[in-house]
Amino acid sequence: MSIEHKQVLAGLYPPVAYDINGEQFLIQCEVDGKAFDRLQQKATEVLNAISPEESGSLLADWERVCGLVTDLSLSYSERVNRVIVQLNAVGGLSIPYFTQLAESIGYKIVIKEFSPLQHDLPDPGDIGQFYGEPEDRLIFMWRVSVINGENNIVYFRAGNSCAGEPLVGFGDPIIETFFRDLKPAHTYCYFAYPVS
Incomplete structure (x- = not known):
């Protein structure tokens, strides 16, 4: 679920102390909201990285942990297969x-x-x-x-x-x-x- 943090931040300030419709206030909420949006996106990527198949850009971390050299000439699915083989290789x-x-x-x-x-x-x-x-x-x-x-x-x-x-x-x-x-x-x- 995607949340725009700009609107959430704007609702947190008390309207008595802040002009919640002011131009500078809204610009600041937008800047801070985008930072929180990026943070939320990265948190979702980290959550998905719990399995190699859905790890996306964090697949390189799986390869590093498994002792594999990241080979970008391979397709994503081939790289995932290499990680899975290494994880299954308990001996x-x-x-x-x-x-x-x-x-x-x-x-x-x-x-x-x-x-x-x-x-x-x-x-x-x-x-x-x-x-x-x-x-x-x-x-x-x-x-x-x-x-x-x-x-x-x-x-x-x-x-x-x-x-x-x-x-x-x-x-x-x-x-x-x-x-x-x-x-x-x-x-x-x-x-x-x-x-x-």
Whole structure:
């Protein structure tokens, strides 16, 4: 409910002591009323900031509290999703925990852990990204397949792309950043975007 404080202020002064219809009095009430109007507007914004979805210009404070860097190149809804993921990330190391975390922001994923003892190895080329002796450390490697990540695949197009760009680029910075931040520090997590 919007209140014009100018009229409220004018009604607070006793008419015996003040000329409530005087020009200077009304100008002063208008100036003070606008200050109170702005204060009321800011108070409403702070009240709405109790949830990230409705925080408006105060979303940057949510990001700061969650330890996120404000990235203005992202849309408002993407920034809200980043905050919600961080708030929901109370901790866990299990596959169901990470799967549920991804589902909470609209991603369908499948996590694959590798076992060299069962001759269960990653795809060729994926091992090259893992530093050290990969054969000895495969138990610390896991793959996240983003099932609904088709929108994040960008193909090289003649006329639209430039020399030096990859033929296929893919990735989703939102889910990848959170997984890399939340995964156990001694593990290597990489992402796959299967094409259906």
